[in-house]
Amino acid sequence: xxxxxxxxxxxxxxxYGVSIALLLVLVWASLRRARRVKKQLEDIESKAKRDG
Amino acid sequence: MNLNALWAYANPKKFIQATDRxxxxxxxxxxxxLVVGLVWxxxxxxxxxxxxxxxxxxYIHVPSALMAINAWLMMLVTSLVWIVRRHxxxxxxxxxxxxxxxxxxxxxxxxxxxxxxxxxxxxxxxDPRLTSFLILFLFYLGYMAxxxxxxxxxxxADLTSILCLVGSVFALLSRYAVNFWNQGLHQGASLSLDKxxxxxxxxxxxxLVCIAGFVLLFxxxxxxxxxxxxRARRTRALLARERMG
Amino acid sequence: MRAGGGFGLGLAFFLIVVTLVxxxxxxxxxxxxxxxxxxxxxxxxxxxxxxxxxxxxxxxEDGSLDLLATAPLPMEAIVSIxxxxxWLTTGLPLVLFAPVFGLLLSLPEPGYMPLVLSLxxxxxxxxxxxxxxxxxxxxxxxxGLLLSLxxxxxYVPTLIFGAEMARRGVEGLDITTPLLMLAGITCGxxxxxxxxxxxxxxxxxx
Numbered sequence: 001x002x003x004x005x006x007x008x009x010x011x012x013x014x015x016y017g018v019s020i021a022l023l024l025v026l027v028w029a030s031l032r033r034a035r036r037v038k039k040q041l042e043d044i045e046s047k048a049k050r051d052g
Numbered sequence: 053m054n055l056n057a058l059w060a061y062a063n064p065k066k067f068i069q070a071t072d073r074x075x076x077x078x079x080x081x082x083x084x085x086l087v088v089g090l091v092w093x094x095x096x097x098x099x100x101x102x103x104x105x106x107x108x109x110x111y112i113h114v115p116s117a118l119m120a121i122n123a124w125l126m127m128l129v130t131s132l133v134w135i136v137r138r139h140x141x142x143x144x145x146x147x148x149x150x151x152x153x154x155x156x157x158x159x160x161x162x163x164x165x166x167x168x169x170x171x172x173x174x175x176x177x178x179d180p181r182l183t184s185f186l187i188l189f190l191f192y193l194g195y196m197a198x199x200x201x202x203x204x205x206x207x208x209a210d211l212t213s214i215l216c217l218v219g220s221v222f223a224l225l226s227r228y229a230v231n232f233w234n235q236g237l238h239q240g241a242s243l244s245l246d247k248x249x250x251x252x253x254x255x256x257x258x259x260l261v262c263i264a265g266f267v268l269l270f271x272x273x274x275x276x277x278x279x280x281x282x283r284a285r286r287t288r289a290l291l292a293r294e295r296m297g
Numbered sequence: 298m299r300a301g302g303g304f305g306l307g308l309a310f311f312l313i314v315v316t317l318v319x320x321x322x323x324x325x326x327x328x329x330x331x332x333x334x335x336x337x338x339x340x341x342x343x344x345x346x347x348x349x350x351x352x353x354x355x356x357x358e359d360g361s362l363d364l365l366a367t368a369p370l371p372m373e374a375i376v377s378i379x380x381x382x383x384w385l386t387t388g389l390p391l392v393l394f395a396p397v398f399g400l401l402l403s404l405p406e407p408g409y410m411p412l413v414l415s416l417x418x419x420x421x422x423x424x425x426x427x428x429x430x431x432x433x434x435x436x437x438x439x440x441g442l443l444l445s446l447x448x449x450x451x452y453v454p455t456l457i458f459g460a461e462m463a464r465r466g467v468e469g470l471d472i473t474t475p476l477l478m479l480a481g482i483t484c485g486x487x488x489x490x491x492x493x494x495x496x497x498x499x500x501x502x503x
Contacts, residue, residue: 006099006105007104007170008104008105008106008170009105011106011109011166011167011169011170012108012109014166015109015112015113015162015163015166015167016090016094016109016112018159018162018163018166019112019116019159019162019163022155022158022159022162023155023159023269026151026152026155026273027269027273030273030276030277030280031276033277033280034276034277034279034280037280037283037284037287038280038283040283040287041283041284041286041287041290044287044290044291044294045290048290048294
């Protein structure tokens, strides 16, 4: 199944690997911060509602 | 379509509502395009007769390089919208896009350098295009650093948007300067698909799918991150109000 | 119009950089001769950079900047004058003393005139661009590192053409193209960048 990468195997695989890893980190960090900030806002808004 | 209707999304709440609706679909489309494009390109295309299997790197290098530039262009447009119409969503969208653009630039640099390695024999060479991307990365860093350094949101938005404008002019100028600077060295061995050989269909279609995937990923991330910025700004405002009694 | 104690300091810094280079790359005059024009340009650039925050920071802190903003002069003129003051105290001395430093780095004989001319043409651009960066960071405590991060990428075109002009001078090649490009950059920045710098200062003075 693996294509014949020949002598460039290291180059091709490392470039794919690094890029995909960077994208995954970016997506994961964005999601994590989004969740955290959303929760923070909800907490503050519900508190503001309670306190009037 | 009435373009003026777009201004409705300048309203932060409407923006969040609208993007909440489309975000799942864009994300799924992005993932599908990326997987299909990369798998197709990696497993099901032949080798280039000159570059061997390294040609497969284009499926990541080209889309990421395109997005690195387009992200900055989007930041430029949204910065202008902020300067002219002072829609906060616009300023926050620029802020949200910067890290995505920066990562795209790094990916373009890494894949570009690795792609060039068999050609140049070293892991890095001051090829004009790579050098221009390195300078672009520095512009991204400066932009993000300025946002982070300034406390007041509106001031930060104003300063970073002016920086984006000025930076864009200098980035363009740098591109020409760098070409001038390195014209002597890597004659003909520059980093691109050869223009004389028309990129064969067999390479072209998976590339298109990958480009689409990167574009969709960018849009999804910017929507998500802009929502986050809007919420963060609102949180800061509420906290400030609370502190004032 | 104050410019801080930049005059002697900029030159002293330039001297230090020039002194350090042989320690970094070795004292062989052949090597030094080859890189001298580039090192001198880099040194000039860094010396300019280091005196940038003084352009505006002192006036910001004691409130004179606010006063200036209410003066009948447009802000664009004020920032231009600040840039000029910076050039007179930092760029111009570098231009005048560059031959001395060239001597230290074994700069080949044909290189002196082109080097001085390139610095003369290019350092004004460095001051104008630097003033823009200084305006961006004027309100920040310890904005020095950020200032460098913002300004150095903006310096790239000036550095490329300036150093190229100096290098070609050393090798006796035609210096017209880089000279014209450098002059163009300087004229363009002097004419246009003050508008951006003024806008930035107005934002920061709000």
